[in-house]
Amino acid sequence: MGSPGLLRLRGVVKRFGSFTAVRDIDLDIVEGEFFTIVGPSGSGKSTLIRLLVGMDEVTEGEIWLRDKRIDKTPANLRPTCMVFQSLALFPHMTVGQNIEFPLKLRKEPQDKRRARAEELLDLLRLPRSYYDKRISQCSGGERQRVALARALAFDPEILFFDEPLSALDYRLRKTLEKELKDLHARTGKTFVYITHSLEEAMVMSDRIAIMKEGRFEQIAVADEIYSAPVSRFVAEFMGEVNLFPLSAGADGRIASDALSVRPGMRLSQLTPGSGGLLMVRPEYVRLAGDADGFDFSLKGIVHGEYALGSRIQYEIETVNGMVTVEKLREDRLTATEGQTLVLGFNAENTHFIGEAA
Template identity: 35%
Template sequence: MATHQFDETVTDSSDSVVRIDGVTKEYGSLCAVDDVTIPINDGEFITILGPSGAGKTTLLHMIAGFEKPTTGEIYINEQPVSDEPPYERDIGLVFQSHALFPHMTVKENIAFPLKMRRESVENIDRKVEDVLELVRLPVDYADKPVDALSGGQQQRVAFARAIVYEPTLLLLDEPLSSLDKKLREEMRAELARIHEETELTIVHVTHNQTEALSMADRIAVIRDGGLEQLDPVQDLYASPETAFVADFIGNTTLLYGTVTDRTDDTATVAVGDGTMRVSAAAVEGHSDVVVAIRAEQVELDAECDNTYDATVDQVSFEGDRTQYHVSIPEFEPTLRIVDRSSDTQVIHQRGDPVTVGWDIGDALLYPDE
């Protein structure tokens, strides 16, 4: 069983520029956010990750001031802000839809928050030029109408407008989901670069695991309104604390079984009509367990601690990898495998008999509750 102790330096509220403290949001009988506490450090990029309906956008809206917590409090720079309107929170916000003013030029869009702050024309011109350079848009784009730009260029303008006045906090509400795959990858890299150069504190909401893993310092996984796990990215992936996190982060097959035998080092788990060997320490104190197998941990045509005859059900060639779904007669459901060794050749075809396996230490185990 994976266990984790939070780093006290990470969760110490004295280091937090933003602190979500025991926040709950109810809409009648519906609890959208349930007693969530997340400290966010100065300069940190934190992603709130979860499936649709998990409560992550509601949480972001409470930070922004569009919603008020039913209970709990949100602090920015140690000041409670739940009763403060959005415009008094010193927050930049980037939406999925960009939310640019279509009748304005690029410069007019970016300069809008500066004009609201009654900054001088000289300051506005300098800051707009600086932020255009930061988001890598040519200065001569300043006078272009925003509706003449591509989707990626409009996204850069939206980022520029959100950060031009150097807010305490930048909120990103699924800002890349409307872009195509190549452009999303490009903008992920740009966001990471902008974060590194500006040292802004960023809270990012998404349901996309790849976005979260590639950009965030820490990830808060939200499920049914509650906080499932909060950890640095590498720790979260390597040591998911629950079967839900193991399944949601990465490419994982969950198998349900019962512990039937234990020795000093290993235990036997009955799964379907078969068995597998797992770490005895991982099942300590549990009889019904969930076994999580990462797709990249399963080996094809190799002898492992747990090896089975299987049949290839599906083959998906993805360029740098081939993904297989294989059926093992003893188990349900099909097992997912990611093979990066085949280069540009697909080794196996649908219907092929194969052997598959994994070692004892490659399985993650959780109590079946």
């Protein structure tokens, strides 16, 4: 993504008294991308989005939108718009009045407003008869669409989302995630989304930023975050993971308390005399009778079996603690609880996280 940033943050800091919620953030958001900030609660992501929208003021640093510095511009004068977690639909107005609200503020004539509202109802696949409905008569999914329509009516340079799907049930959330991605493609707008759900981020985003304690741990495309996390935090945040401590002697030979390593194995990132964590996702761990043909292996006792729908998850007790293994349903193990097995995996399916991280 070589194009210049539409939204640029330089050294952004936000403090509340002695508490620092956002620490020195630099970020470039590219025009037209779907950028998601993921983090646990308290990571500072909500504070950050409030700074971006203009509802809070930065303590230090600069925010630039194209060639204009906007960090001192109040929310009502910024050409951006946010879909709130609570959606913030005005209960005393109809669906149509809600959608037209930003247009009414711009004093657009009634007939133009109505035409635009109807266009947006079509875009969001809501029947035009909803124009005169009250918000209280709409279901959760419909409200979501109305909130989106209203934000799009504003025609923002960037559309921000503050966890708008978090209150919905699983199935509706899944549907709306795909619809949002689709809407992003159709409108060509820049979307900046925050969520605590990695799954949500993975489905929709072009790029993901993982936030922890007011800082970005990693910014990368979804695949890279999943397969090559820079730290234990990111690895564990991105779903089930197995981590094994490793170190390399002065001669580059790999030593591990838990793993048997194939003789002559080398890891390029593991420089002589250093150490770190070897990461392997549960779907890459094989279960076998012996260690033949694996780069790394260890013994374990089957502890439990859990059905996850299309996949089956196994918890296997080893000297490294519980190791998680996943199989497709059709590859279900014949092994039973208490049985001893060999777990093996190969270097190409692993990722090494250096000591410092």
